[in-house]
Amino acid sequence: MIDLATRLAELDALGLRRRRRELESPQGAHVRVDGRDYLSFASNDYLGLAAHPAIAEAARAAAAEIGTGAGAAHLLTGHHALHHRLEQELAAFVGLPAALLFSTGYMANLGVVGALVDRHGAVFADKLNHASLVDAAQLSRAEHKRYRHNDLAHLEQLLRESTAKDKLIATDAVFSMDGDLAPVPELLELAEKYDAWLYVDDAHGFGVLGEHGRGVLEHFGLSSLVTGHPSLVYLATLGKAAGVSGAFVAGSADLVDWLVNKARTYIYTTATPPMLAAAVSASLKLIAGEPERRRQLAHLIARLKEGVAALPWPLMASGTPIQPLLVGDNHEALRLADGLRERGILCPAIRPPTVPEGSARLRISLSAGHAEADIDRLLAALGELA
Numbered sequence: 001m002i003d004l005a006t007r008l009a010e011l012d013a014l015g016l017r018r019r020r021r022e023l024e025s026p027q028g029a030h031v032r033v034d035g036r037d038y039l040s041f042a043s044n045d046y047l048g049l050a051a052h053p054a055i056a057e058a059a060r061a062a063a064a065e066i067g068t069g070a071g072a073a074h075l076l077t078g079h080h081a082l083h084h085r086l087e088q089e090l091a092a093f094v095g096l097p098a099a100l101l102f103s104t105g106y107m108a109n110l111g112v113v114g115a116l117v118d119r120h121g122a123v124f125a126d127k128l129n130h131a132s133l134v135d136a137a138q139l140s141r142a143e144h145k146r147y148r149h150n151d152l153a154h155l156e157q158l159l160r161e162s163t164a165k166d167k168l169i170a171t172d173a174v175f176s177m178d179g180d181l182a183p184v185p186e187l188l189e190l191a192e193k194y195d196a197w198l199y200v201d202d203a204h205g206f207g208v209l210g211e212h213g214r215g216v217l218e219h220f221g222l223s224s225l226v227t228g229h230p231s232l233v234y235l236a237t238l239g240k241a242a243g244v245s246g247a248f249v250a251g252s253a254d255l256v257d258w259l260v261n262k263a264r265t266y267i268y269t270t271a272t273p274p275m276l277a278a279a280v281s282a283s284l285k286l287i288a289g290e291p292e293r294r295r296q297l298a299h300l301i302a303r304l305k306e307g308v309a310a311l312p313w314p315l316m317a318s319g320t321p322i323q324p325l326l327v328g329d330n331h332e333a334l335r336l337a338d339g340l341r342e343r344g345i346l347c348p349a350i351r352p353p354t355v356p357e358g359s360a361r362l363r364i365s366l367s368a369g370h371a372e373a374d375i376d377r378l379l380a381a382l383g384e385l386a
């Protein structure tokens, strides 16, 4: 049996012990944490919807009418009309024939990959993919081939060499620690050339990318083509820009039917409270109906880039709300994060092994809930620390 106290002390000694802080306010650009007020650049609430009153009201109204618990898995009696309607809304929104709700993005990734490849198959994964996709590949027992970040030539070489029966290419659409995009159209071409699935995890793009916030497919102009791309499997999560909880997978009607029958993390778990489906429906209306949230984000990104030009550290190449400030040295990144915190600003230092050695960074995460003055305050604080 492992000695937990000793192992925890080891983590402490390495500066790697993680602790949780208590959020004592709604999530947002301005938060109260452990008894102190902060300006926060540390959430994934990109559109500022996590505490939107219309979404909370939709959840409240649904709870008042139908209560809280789904009471059963989707294949028993847990599949509520609210879930069903939301699936149709989500499919229409992203321009795909059908969609299926999962309780979280993590569960969706585990379930979908396992339903599409088994130990006779192979998963081809970008090296910077989210941890849930790494776990999904391992749990599927398929061969796990990782290609260099966004390196299409490396991916093609691995696909060409593979003799696996079923192949699946898995990629984040927006990479969570870098903020850059996967070349989805080119990946789709490769998938079709090598008869592979393309699984695109748009956790950070849904709601944010594209004129209407439909995500990475809209960004690349792929939505309307989709019926012609049966190999495309799209995943988005609903706890980041959408401000609620959960995830959905979208693709062909046959894909959704297959997942209903085979995705273990869909089948063997209780459906999420249907009031959350009502909340997501309300959120979708705001995502589609308030493009000014995306315009505000674009404006803030531009202002941040302009201001950082005067600082000693560069921003990484990203056009998304994830704007990593590349510091390099681990201690220096920590010093900046600590210095910001002393000045009432939350912005996490991301260090190896989460990112490659020598590329420690501040992960600045912007939200439509930020004002221009918030960006200026961050820039001024960084200027003091430079």
Ligand SMILES: *Cc1c(COP(=O)(O)O)cnc(C)c1O
Binding pocket: 103, 104, 105, 106, 107, 109, 130, 132, 172, 176, 201, 203, 204, 237, 238, 239, 246, 247
């Ligand atoms: C956050 C995230 C997930 C997990 O989604 P949850 O709904 O939070 O479980 C999956 N993939 C990526 C790329 C993510 O950033």
